[in-house]
Amino acid sequence: xxxxxxxxxxxxxxxxxxxxxxxxxxxxAYAHKRPGKVPVYAFPLAGxxxxxxxxxxxxxxxxxxxxxxxxxxxxxxxxxxxxxYCARTVDGAPVAADFEVDELLSQExxxxxxxxxxxxxxxxxRTNDLLDRPGEACR
Numbered sequence: 300x301x302x303x304x305x306x307x308x309x310x311x312x313x314x315x316x317x318x319x320x321x322x323x324x325x326x327x328a329y330a331h332k333r334p335g336k337v338p339v340y341a342f343p344l345a346g347x348x349x350x351x352x353x354x355x356x357x358x359x360x361x362x363x364x365x366x367x368x369x370x371x372x373x374x375x376x377x378x379x380x381x382x383x384y385c386a387r388t389v390d391g392a393p394v395a396a397d398f399e400v401d402e403l404l405s406q407e408x409x410x411x412x413x414x415x416x417x418x419x420x421x422x423x424x425r426t427n428d429l430l431d432r433p434g435e436a437c438r
Contacts, residue, residue: 314415318403321345325402328353334376341372345406354379354407360386360396366421366437367394368428369410381428383421384410385437394418 328343334355341357351373358369365386371379386394394412404411410418422438424431 314404321403321406324353328355328374331374334372334374336376336378337372341370342400342402343374344400344402347407351407356382356400358384358400358410360394360398364396367398367410367418371407382408382410383423383425385419385421387419387437388412388416389419390416392416 324345325343333339333341337355338357341355343353344356346352346354353374355372355374355376356369358367360367367384367386369382369384371382373379388394399413401411401413401415404415408420410420412418419437423435
């Protein structure tokens with residue numbers, strides 16, 4: 300693997316390496332003035348690496364505690380839709396109501412808790428944030 304100065308490419312497996320690569324990205328987000336459209340409780344996460352260095356996120360557990368919806372904004376404050384996650388980790392453990400996201404290990408499409416547990420993505424189809432098949436289980 301070859302890294303160049305300023306590279307945003309990462310394919311690390313080790314959490315320590317991922318943290319060190321993403322730390323300057325997250326620090327840069329906090330160093331810039333937060334766009335007015337982004338709530339003060341939103342936090343930056345590394346982007347997908349396809350043009351977005353970072354995105355602003357706000358993640359909330361649904362009232363029925365079945366899913367986590369993460370509202371996203373581009374770094375300029377333009378809304379970017381939502382990421383949806385099941386309220387359980389990939390190993391099946393439930394996510395606590397007071398969950399905390401690890402800003403350095405998480406990124407768009409991959410939510411990691413401070414405990415190190417990865418939250419399961421919700422791949423159910425939605426239209427205007429409503430499930431297309433309401434009876435379908437989170438998967």
